Amino acid sequence: MQQFAEVIVDVPTQQTDQPYTYEIPPDLVGQIQPGMRVIVPFGTRRVLGFLVRVIEHKPDVSFEIKPIEEVLDLAPVLSDELLQLSDWLAKWTFSFKISCLQAMLPAAMRASYGKKIRLTTTEVSADVKLLFGEKQELPFDTKNLSARAFRTLSKLNRENKAEIVYEVRDRAQSKSITMITGLLTPAQITQEKAKTRINALRLQQLLDFLLDLGSARLSQKDAEVQTGLAASVFTQGQKKGWLKKSQVEEYRDPYSTAEISKTEPQKLKPAQTKAVAEIETEIKKQSEQVFLLQGVTGSGKTEVYLYAIACALAQKKTALMLVPEISLTPQMVHRVRGRFGSNVAVLHSGLSEGEKYDEWRRIERKEATVVVGARSAVFAPLDNIGVIIMDEEHETSYKQESMPEYHARDVAIKRGQWHHCPVVLGSATPSLESRARAQKGVYRWLRLDERINGQPLPAVKLVNMQDELKRAPAVDISGPLLEAIKERIARNEQVVLMLNRRGYSSFIMCRECGFVLKCPNCDISLTMHMDSHSMKCHYCGHEEPIPNICPSCHSKKIRYYGTGTEKVQQELEKLLPDVSILRMDVDTTKRKGAHSRLLQKFGAKEANILLGTQMIAKGLDFPDVTLVGVLNADTALSLPNFRSAERTFQLLTQVSGRAGRADKTGEVLIQTFNPEHYAIQLAKNQNYEQFFGMEMNMRHRGGYPPYFFTIQIVINGTNEAEVAKKIFEVNGQLTQILSQQAVVLGPTPKPIMRVNNRFYYQLVIKYKNEPKLDQFLKELLQNSQQDMRRNLQLTIDRDPVDFI
Ligand SMILES: Nc1ncnc2c1ncn2[C@@H]1O[C@H](COP(=O)(O)OP(=O)(O)OP(=O)(O)O)[C@@H](O)[C@H]1O
Ligand SMILES: [Zn+2]
Numbered sequence: 001m002q003q004f005a006e007v008i009v010d011v012p013t014q015q016t017d018q019p020y021t022y023e024i025p026p027d028l029v030g031q032i033q034p035g036m037r038v039i040v041p042f043g044t045r046r047v048l049g050f051l052v053r054v055i056e057h058k059p060d061v062s063f064e065i066k067p068i069e070e071v072l073d074l075a076p077v078l079s080d081e082l083l084q085l086s087d088w089l090a091k092w093t094f095s096f097k098i099s100c101l102q103a104m105l106p107a108a109m110r111a112s113y114g115k116k117i118r119l120t121t122t123e124v125s126a127d128v129k130l131l132f133g134e135k136q137e138l139p140f141d142t143k144n145l146s147a148r149a150f151r152t153l154s155k156l157n158r159e160n161k162a163e164i165v166y167e168v169r170d171r172a173q174s175k176s177i178t179m180i181t182g183l184l185t186p187a188q189i190t191q192e193k194a195k196t197r198i199n200a201l202r203l204q205q206l207l208d209f210l211l212d213l214g215s216a217r218l219s220q221k222d223a224e225v226q227t228g229l230a231a232s233v234f235t236q237g238q239k240k241g242w243l244k245k246s247q248v249e250e251y252r253d254p255y256s257t258a259e260i261s262k263t264e265p266q267k268l269k270p271a272q273t274k275a276v277a278e279i280e281t282e283i284k285k286q287s288e289q290v291f292l293l294q295g296v297t298g299s300g301k302t303e304v305y306l307y308a309i310a311c312a313l314a315q316k317k318t319a320l321m322l323v324p325e326i327s328l329t330p331q332m333v334h335r336v337r338g339r340f341g342s343n344v345a346v347l348h349s350g351l352s353e354g355e356k357y358d359e360w361r362r363i364e365r366k367e368a369t370v371v372v373g374a375r376s377a378v379f380a381p382l383d384n385i386g387v388i389i390m391d392e393e394h395e396t397s398y399k400q401e402s403m404p405e406y407h408a409r410d411v412a413i414k415r416g417q418w419h420h421c422p423v424v425l426g427s428a429t430p431s432l433e434s435r436a437r438a439q440k441g442v443y444r445w446l447r448l449d450e451r452i453n454g455q456p457l458p459a460v461k462l463v464n465m466q467d468e469l470k471r472a473p474a475v476d477i478s479g480p481l482l483e484a485i486k487e488r489i490a491r492n493e494q495v496v497l498m499l500n501r502r503g504y505s506s507f508i509m510c511r512e513c514g515f516v517l518k519c520p521n522c523d524i525s526l527t528m529h530m531d532s533h534s535m536k537c538h539y540c541g542h543e544e545p546i547p548n549i550c551p552s553c554h555s556k557k558i559r560y561y562g563t564g565t566e567k568v569q570q571e572l573e574k575l576l577p578d579v580s581i582l583r584m585d586v587d588t589t590k591r592k593g594a595h596s597r598l599l600q601k602f603g604a605k606e607a608n609i610l611l612g613t614q615m616i617a618k619g620l621d622f623p624d625v626t627l628v629g630v631l632n633a634d635t636a637l638s639l640p641n642f643r644s645a646e647r648t649f650q651l652l653t654q655v656s657g658r659a660g661r662a663d664k665t666g667e668v669l670i671q672t673f674n675p676e677h678y679a680i681q682l683a684k685n686q687n688y689e690q691f692f693g694m695e696m697n698m699r700h701r702g703g704y705p706p707y708f709f710t711i712q713i714v715i716n717g718t719n720e721a722e723v724a725k726k727i728f729e730v731n732g733q734l735t736q737i738l739s740q741q742a743v744v745l746g747p748t749p750k751p752i753m754r755v756n757n758r759f760y761y762q763l764v765i766k767y768k769n770e771p772k773l774d775q776f777l778k779e780l781l782q783n784s785q786q787d788m789r790r791n792l793q794l795t796i797d798r799d800p801v802d803f804i
């Protein structure tokens, strides 16, 4: 019987965003299933593809159907659920199907492509012989070939003396180790010993070892250490039929060296008990209920999650727990692993490609039944999910910024529907969207209003920096903050200081003429990096030396502006010479494990002060921290973004929550230039409910989410006039299909208009109910194929996190 297959090919363009038909070779009929990766011919190339459907009848097409060349998997790597989810995802996020399929798998399972050039004749010139040496083929990678070699090879190709071969490699490689198993009975070993010459000492030793080993199995590496025998002796033993070597897969377990101490569930407080009971009921009922667990910082939300997970496991189900990347701290991992042991798989960006792949496979093989991970873990290949948890559900890092631009919350809820399991969204400062849904009863609302320690939330004081700067210009640490720090240090308590760096850069400016050093490719100033002693562009990667004189007026008065963690550290060291400070920012946490080492040191009280960027705001739970200082509360407020008040409120509340979590009272000092701003005032009172009411009013008046849905359309290209023309054209079409209720903002150039020499224009649609919109956007994307030739690119982002 002949079979055919529909394959989504790894060619991410609009034109190829549909299944292609291939023939299943006869020897593979019946063995190939949807969800497997295959290699197929595509034009002159060979590409990776995902098999999405098997067809029994020959499709009625005019073109020749080519066969699948290779199958990469023995079993499907994407389940039916994930295949269907990818369909939905592509439609929902206006993305290519192939991009969605690939987003669901660890990077190691994407193919890498290579080109080779292979000689088709032996009659070649000396030049060519020199190039190829003994080999028949060479990697054909234009980047690493000299111009001369490239010319020679191109000529060969033109003369048909060589052909280009396209290769697809599966990067997913597992690591294996050699295990030794004895094949002889004790009696046989005695016989063999008698047969073996007495002076063949090593073989005698090997037989003794096998006698000890009995029916057990040991890695060859360990066996060599135990016996002191060389690898060759084991090979000899294998040849004599005494032992068997086998390859078993070894997982690269990123946490294997870290000891996990078992932790016991806490006895729940009444509010926790109530929340757990409600979630458990829905887990057992297999309902798709979505919960919003709104609990102040330190109220024991994590403990509720752990109980919910335990309940799912007791029902013989699995559990998925999503946390933002920056709160995936070793502390957090220990808490979950301490409870559920090696059943837990952890997926985060700090793992190597190989480690991620291994964790992925442990889940796929059902060796791990609890998954903890950041955004992309929402696609973990779990089967039979009993509960999905999303901690800090308001975090913007849950939204992916590149195709497919999905929000993990939407995907989590979609998966909950497939698995008939509840989804728990947790936060101290829920997103307005979720809190509004809880209000309407779309989500069920659970609350934890008190801290576990029974203490009030820490008292928050504002320091008006306008006054401070009049007294002492150019300092980052105000008088009151310095006093408060000294007080804690005298009491042997600890301090956390946060420098908010969102939307903020440290740049160089000339005091004489005002010249600012900018990226030659982008409309943005270059950022100074002390570690590499250079100026870098954060958008395109351009890098140049730090100038000593102004490139514009040649003055020497070119200075560094803005505040970086390094500068604050220096200032602190001058003010408090005997105090030890740990700095935590992108620079000090670049190396693997650095993040956790810093936290461990701080936890062991090796330092008095932890100074860092946003990454210290989340999840940390240190009992001796009694003071939290925020050095610059307002950097996010100045951004042209309708969510900036919400962001500021959330960040200040989160970081304040790090103080006074155990039996000592905490205090928070916030330095600000806008002490009257409502986001800062309400963060001071830590009054989420009041903030919610106020901010909802603002959104209502401005016509922003959650009252309106938003979709952002961006066009970019190298020719500004064409980009502008195209976005106005789209705008014109939109006015024809949208109702009176919808509003279009723009079109405008993006605030950072030029990046990497491409121009960006955007418009934002605000709407409530537009039945024709999705179809219109889908067609817009399809038609954008023609524009590709004019080098124009179109992207559509549903529910953008901001409009910048
Ligand atoms: N029922 C309980 N009894 C005793 N201690 C508890 C209980 N529940 C939680 N704790 C402890 O209280 C502290 C705070 O709890 P947890 O970290 O779960 O709060 P959270 O709401 O997740 O905090 P945050 O959102 O601020 O990170 C932790 O040290 C935790 O071990
Ligand atoms: Zn740049």
Ligand SMILES: [Zn+2]
Pocket (backbone or CB within 6 Å): 510, 511, 512, 513, 514, 515, 550, 551, 552, 553, 554, 555
């Ligand atoms: Zn100058």
